[in-house]
Amino acid sequence: MENETVSLEAIVNNNLNGRDLEEFNRIYYGRTDNHEVKLKESSIAAAKEADFELAAYAFPAKKEQTRPPRIVKVGVIQHSIAAPTDRPVNEQKKAIFEKVKKIIDVAGQEGVNIICFQELWNMPFAFCTREKQPWCEFAESAEDGPTTRFLSELAAKYAMVFVSSILERDENHSDILWNTAVIISDTGSVIGKHRKNHIPRVGDFNESNYYMEGNTGHPVFATRYGKIAVNICFGRHHVLNWMMFGQNGAEIVFNPSATIAAEAGSEYMWNIEARNAAITNCYYTAAINRVGYEEFPNEFTSADGKPAHKDLGLFYGSSYFTGPDGVRCPGLSRTRDGLLIAVMDLNKNRQIKDRRCYYMTQRLDMYVHSLSKVLELDYKPQVVHENEK
Numbered sequence: 001m002e003n004e005t006v007s008l009e010a011i012v013n014n015n016l017n018g019r020d021l022e023e024f025n026r027i028y029y030g031r032t033d034n035h036e037v038k039l040k041e042s043s044i045a046a047a048k049e050a051d052f053e054l055a056a057y058a059f060p061a062k063k064e065q066t067r068p069p070r071i072v073k074v075g076v077i078q079h080s081i082a083a084p085t086d087r088p089v090n091e092q093k094k095a096i097f098e099k100v101k102k103i104i105d106v107a108g109q110e111g112v113n114i115i116c117f118q119e120l121w122n123m124p125f126a127f128c129t130r131e132k133q134p135w136c137e138f139a140e141s142a143e144d145g146p147t148t149r150f151l152s153e154l155a156a157k158y159a160m161v162f163v164s165s166i167l168e169r170d171e172n173h174s175d176i177l178w179n180t181a182v183i184i185s186d187t188g189s190v191i192g193k194h195r196k197n198h199i200p201r202v203g204d205f206n207e208s209n210y211y212m213e214g215n216t217g218h219p220v221f222a223t224r225y226g227k228i229a230v231n232i233c234f235g236r237h238h239v240l241n242w243m244m245f246g247q248n249g250a251e252i253v254f255n256p257s258a259t260i261a262a263e264a265g266s267e268y269m270w271n272i273e274a275r276n277a278a279i280t281n282c283y284y285t286a287a288i289n290r291v292g293y294e295e296f297p298n299e300f301t302s303a304d305g306k307p308a309h310k311d312l313g314l315f316y317g318s319s320y321f322t323g324p325d326g327v328r329c330p331g332l333s334r335t336r337d338g339l340l341i342a343v344m345d346l347n348k349n350r351q352i353k354d355r356r357c358y359y360m361t362q363r364l365d366m367y368v369h370s371l372s373k374v375l376e377l378d379y380k381p382q383v384v385h386e387n388e389k
């Protein structure tokens with residue numbers, strides 16, 4: 001990945017300085033100060049040794065008279081796969097566990113309370129191949145599969161909540177597969193799970209060959225550290241999906257993703273969507289994407305007349321956090337594994353709700369009425385023509 005652009009931030013920082021850089025950050029990202037948080041020397045050394053990026057930023061809120069601050073440390077981890085995709089399934093999984101454990105340990109020593117990984121973090125994103133074997137064998141039980149067991153131990157050790165996106169095998173319902181986020185509590189037990197609501201049918205994202213649209217609605221999980229929800233990857237293009245997590249009281253919504261620069265994943269939209277969701281729903285968002293190229297043993301086509309190929313393209317990382325006011329922190333790079341930490345004051349959500357009144361002005365009643373009409377078979381779009389008086 002030597003010739004890849006490192007990040008948009010790097011381009012800006014290398015080419016702007018002084019007032020121009022300040023004005024760019026103020027106008028584009030909404031920030032006058034990055035609120036960089038100092039990290040332990042031992043964490044910085046461990047990150048260097050294990051070759052991953054490490055950065056932390058605060059999202060402070062105003063001091064209130066009647067509520068103490070509600071500070072929570074949230075981490076997101078982006079990473080590439082750790083073994084070639086032609087190695088045995090369990091070997092590939094184990095190699096990812098070993099790599100990611102080093103990152104979790106640093107998060108533990110930094111006192112991180114909640115961690116979210118990228119989409120299907122424990123496997124290559126193999127659905128582009130349309131092959132069932134061996135990729136379906138990565139599926140496991142959400143409740144007591146090897147990935148949940150691996151994380152449960154670390155959750156209890158560090159009193160950490162995990163949001164773990166996996167390929168789920170539902171043994172109680174005829175062995176079918178789901179794209180599922182498992183929420184593991186700070187005690188190590190499974191609080192619950194959420195299944196991906198919107199399954200892509202675009203480019204090489206052939207996920208609909210493997211699993212169906214989720215059946216878990218829009219759950220919000222009340223953890224020890226705050227109310228969290230998960231909008232899995234493609235759901236970030238669906239504003240109502242984001243909206244429902246807000247209606248159910250989410251304070252932080254994670255968007256674990258696996259997306260590439262090409263049209264299907266649309267890198268130019270990446271920096272907008274989770275940020276816009278934070279603004280319109282007055283909650284924190286965290287967008288997490290995987291990193292690197294994943295080459296598969298057999299060629300596949302994109303059904304576009306172009307030559308067959310063995311990889312999807314670059315997963316461009318660029319994970320980032322946004323506060324409920326729409327201000328975002330610098331993101332991780334496009335090219336390296338990383339741990340990004342946000343020190344959030346959750347009081348900020350209500351402060352922004354009180355100030356901007358988006359919930360008060362949202363007119364749900366009007367939309368329920370309009371949408372119920374849209375669903376009618378004989379619906380006619382409300383278009384007014386010049387000669388219709």
Ligand SMILES: NC(=O)NCCC(=O)O
Nearest residue numbers: 200233234258259264265
């Ligand atoms: N994993 C996934 O849903 N990717 C779809 C491409 C996109 O990010 O829009």
